[in-house]
Structures are given as structure tokens and as C-alpha cells.
Amino acid sequence: MISVEEALARILAEIKALPVTQIPLPEALGLVLAQDIVAQEDIPPFANSAMDGFALLSSDSQPRDGKPPRLRITGEVAAGYVADHAVEEGTAMRIMTGAPVPLGADTVIQVELTRTEGPRSEWVEIMEAVPRGNNIRPAGEDMHRGQTILLQGSEIGPWEIGVLATLGWASVPATRRPHVAILGTGDEVIDVDQPLRPGKIRNSNSYLLEAAVRRAGAVPHRLGVARDTIKSLREKFTQAIQHDLIITSGGVSVGDFDLVKNIMAEQGQINFWRINMRPGKPVAFGFIGGIPLLGLPGNPVSAAVTFELFGRPVIRKMLGHTRLLRPQIDVIVEDGVSDRAMRRHYVRAHVEWRDGRFVAHTTGNQGSHITMSLLNANALVVVPEGGFEIHPGDTAKAIMLDWPEV
Ligand code: AMP
Ligand code: MG
Numbered sequence: 001m002i003s004v005e006e007a008l009a010r011i012l013a014e015i016k017a018l019p020v021t022q023i024p025l026p027e028a029l030g031l032v033l034a035q036d037i038v039a040q041e042d043i044p045p046f047a048n049s050a051m052d053g054f055a056l057l058s059s060d061s062q063p064r065d066g067k068p069p070r071l072r073i074t075g076e077v078a079a080g081y082v083a084d085h086a087v088e089e090g091t092a093m094r095i096m097t098g099a100p101v102p103l104g105a106d107t108v109i110q111v112e113l114t115r116t117e118g119p120r121s122e123w124v125e126i127m128e129a130v131p132r133g134n135n136i137r138p139a140g141e142d143m144h145r146g147q148t149i150l151l152q153g154s155e156i157g158p159w160e161i162g163v164l165a166t167l168g169w170a171s172v173p174a175t176r177r178p179h180v181a182i183l184g185t186g187d188e189v190i191d192v193d194q195p196l197r198p199g200k201i202r203n204s205n206s207y208l209l210e211a212a213v214r215r216a217g218a219v220p221h222r223l224g225v226a227r228d229t230i231k232s233l234r235e236k237f238t239q240a241i242q243h244d245l246i247i248t249s250g251g252v253s254v255g256d257f258d259l260v261k262n263i264m265a266e267q268g269q270i271n272f273w274r275i276n277m278r279p280g281k282p283v284a285f286g287f288i289g290g291i292p293l294l295g296l297p298g299n300p301v302s303a304a305v306t307f308e309l310f311g312r313p314v315i316r317k318m319l320g321h322t323r324l325l326r327p328q329i330d331v332i333v334e335d336g337v338s339d340r341a342m343r344r345h346y347v348r349a350h351v352e353w354r355d356g357r358f359v360a361h362t363t364g365n366q367g368s369h370i371t372m373s374l375l376n377a378n379a380l381v382v383v384p385e386g387g388f389e390i391h392p393g394d395t396a397k398a399i400m401l402d403w404p405e406v
Pocket of ligand 1 (some may be wrong): 250
């Protein structure tokens with residue numbers, strides 16, 4: 001039996017980032033950029049108005065004999081169009097936000113600081129002197145041609161997608177998403193739309209894992225449930241090895257029908273198959289047909305927790321991320337953890353910020369078959385191995401499952 005840390009190190013040592021491909025921009029959310037992005041254009045591409053108002057010469061805005069100057073309006077320029085004539089001394093042009101500043105004009109005054117006879121007015125009075133460049137956004141003020149805008153290795157979020165769109169990247173070079181085969185095992189496991197029959201339970205693991213895999217940024221492929229026979233498992237694994245990663249649940253313990261390890265030994269290699277933790281002692285890792293296989297336990301809580309601790313970091317490493325692990329913080333465990341385990345214990349808990357500190361509440365019965373302990377949990381309180389006890393009000397480490405990786 002190996003420690004959680006050793007298991008994670010052994011797994012990650014075997015996992016590499018997947019190849020880079022060109023990904024359509026709308027599908028790049030959460031992916032890792034594979035090259036520096038250098039602006040090929042100035043942004044904004046042309047000097048434009050920051051306000052609805054009038055384009056004029058700043059020298060024309062100075063009061064004359066203490067009175068506001070009156071300028072002749074020669075036309076208007078809306079966003080998306082270019083003025084067909086220049087602004088000359090003694091004249092002004094109506095201008096809208098985002099419209100290119102006409103030739104000749106060196107400033108824009110917002111409409112609120114002017115007076116006219118209405119929308120058809122032929123003149124405008126300038127109520128305040130404005131300096132040159134007022135309300136003008138110069139070309140290249142945001143990004144300039146040749147400037148490095150995003151670095152290789154950065155994660156593409158909604159704001160990065162906006163910037164990439166600004167620069168005209170309809171598709172971006174990024175590490176591609178892993179395709180993950182998800183395989184249930186067990187003669188007792190029937191599908192979600194089946195009525196329960198004696199001895200049977202519904203397949204919850206495959207659906208839970210499918211969602212968790214998708215949330216981690218990979219593309220899940222549910223391959224159904226293998227029977228507890230070598231023949232059925234072989235058939236399923238023939239399909240599974242078409243993917244980048246295989247995640248199974250069940251069949252990795254020491255029962256007579258726990259045959260996943262047998263197939264791994266027959267068709268690949270087992271790196272390890274037991275971890276000193278609870279829930280989730282039977283976790284197998286190895287390769288089959290050259291594809292990494294993470295054999296998670298069958299108990300739903302164990303499958304869920306071990307996916308968070310091992311599966312998610314594997315997917316993130318395949319995606320090219322360098323931050324792989326959820327942050328750990330100190331929390332006050334308000335209700336304590338009464339049951340003592342010799343193995344490292346990951347206790348599902350809800351953590352919230354209250355009165356200037358993080359407070360954890362465990363989620364009730366922590367049996368590995370008690371799926372209710374997953375609901376409302378956003379953290380795992382870590383109880384060290386060796387029969388450690390956490391009394392109510394003690395401080396402990398918690399892994400924050402809803403905080404971004406660090
Ligand atoms: P195993 O490791 O195959 O002995 O499974 C451990 C426990 O998890 C047993 O009680 C199984 O019935 C249960 N289990 C296995 N696979 C699933 C699944 N896909 N969905 C829900 N429970 C499962
Ligand atoms: Mg089983």
C-alpha cells in the first residue's frame with residue numbers, strides 16, 4: 001500500500017500533455033494556449049471617438065469675447081463609417097462613440113457640453129474649452145502591432161477569448177482535449193433507465209464520472225458496464241483503448257470477481273493498486289494497450305473522491321496545465337471527526353467563510369457507500385493517517401474542491 005503523495009507522483013510521472021491542434025475559438029474555453037500571441041494590428045485600429053458629441057479643432061473651442069463660440073455643422077459620422085470630408089476651422093461634425101475621428105479634427109466634445117437647435121441644427125455652441133485629444137482613443141492605445149499579448153501556457157478564459165477575437169484569431173493553437181473512456185463494471189450494475197430488480201443497483205458511477213471528466217475539461221465517452229467476466233472486460237477494453245485515458249469503476253479490489261487488475265496484468269502493466277487512504281483504498285493505475293488506466297473503486301463515494309484527487313490532475317496535465325492541484329487551507333472543523341481511521345481519511349465537508357475564518361461542517365455518515373455525504377460538500381477535510389482525531393473546533397487542512405487549482 002502506498003501513500004496518496006506517492007500514488008499521485010507515480011501517476012503524474014507517466015502522464016504527458018497531449019499534442020497541440022488548431023481549436024475553433026468558441027471551443028477553446030479552459031484550454032492552454034500553445035504559442036505566444038503577438039498582435040498583427042493596432043487595436044483600436046483607428047483613432048475614434050469615446051463619446052457621442054462633436055469633432056472639432058480644439059483652437060475653435062476657446063470662448064470669444066467671453067461668449068461660447070458657434071461652429072457650423074458640416075455633417076455627421078456614425079460608428080462603422082468614415083467621414084467623406086474634413087473638419088475645417090470654424091466647423092464641427094457630429095460624431096458617435098466608436099466612429100473614426102474625421103481628418104482635420106483634433107478633439108471631440110461630448111454632446112452634454114454643447115448647445116444646438118436640435119437634431120437638425122446647422123450650428124453648435126461649444127460651452128467649454130477642450131484640449132487637443134479630448135475624448136479621442138488613439139489607434140494602438142490598447143494593443144500595438146508587434147506587441148506580445150498572451151503567453152504560451154496561459155489558460156484561455158472568457159476574457160482571453162474576447163482578446164483573441166479582437167485580434168482575429170478564429171481558431172487558436174492549443175493542447176487538445178483528452179478523450180476519456182468511462183467504464184463501469186459489475187454484474188449487479190444496471191442502467192439508469194432500468195427498474196430495480198432483486199440484487200441490482202443502478203449505474204451511478206459512470207454518470208458521476210462523465211460529468212466530473214467533462215468539468216475537468218476532457219471529453220467523456222461512457223462505454224457502458226462490463227460484466228464480471230474476463231471475456232466481457234476484454235471486449236470493453238478493446239473499445240476503451242481507442243481513447244487517451246481509461247477510467248473504470250469497481251472490480252479493482254480483492255474479491256473473486258475483481259478482474260480489472262487481471263486484464264491490466266494480461267494486456268499491460270499495473271503500477272500500483274492500493275493506496276493508504278479512505279475512502280478509496282483500491283485504486284489501480286497502469287497501462288493497457290499503451291493507454292493510461294485509472295481503476296477507481298466501485299463504491300460511489302470512493303470513485304468520486306479518488307477522481308478528484310487523481311483523475312482530475314491527470315486530465316489537467318494532459319491538457320497542458322501546470323497548476324494541477326486544488327488549494328489546501330486551514331479550517332476550523334466545527335463538528336469534528338469522530339471516527340478514527342488508520343488510513344488517511346478524506347472527510348467530505350462544507351466549508352464557508354464566517355466571522356473572519358473558514359469553518360467546515362462535515363456532511364454526516366462518511367461511509368464510502370453513503371452518497372448523501374457528497375451532497376453539499378465543497379471540500380475534503382484531511383485527517384492524517386495513524387488514528388488521528390479531530391475534536392470539535394480543532395483546526396485541520398481542507399482541500400477546496402470549488403477553488404481553482406494552484
Ligand atoms: P467493487 O469494487 O466492484 O466490489 O464494488 C464496490 C461497491 O461499489 C459494490 O457495492 C458495488 O455494487 C458498487 N458499485 C460498483 N460499480 C458501481 C456503479 N457503476 N455504480 C454504483 N455502484 C457501483
Ligand atoms: Mg464489482
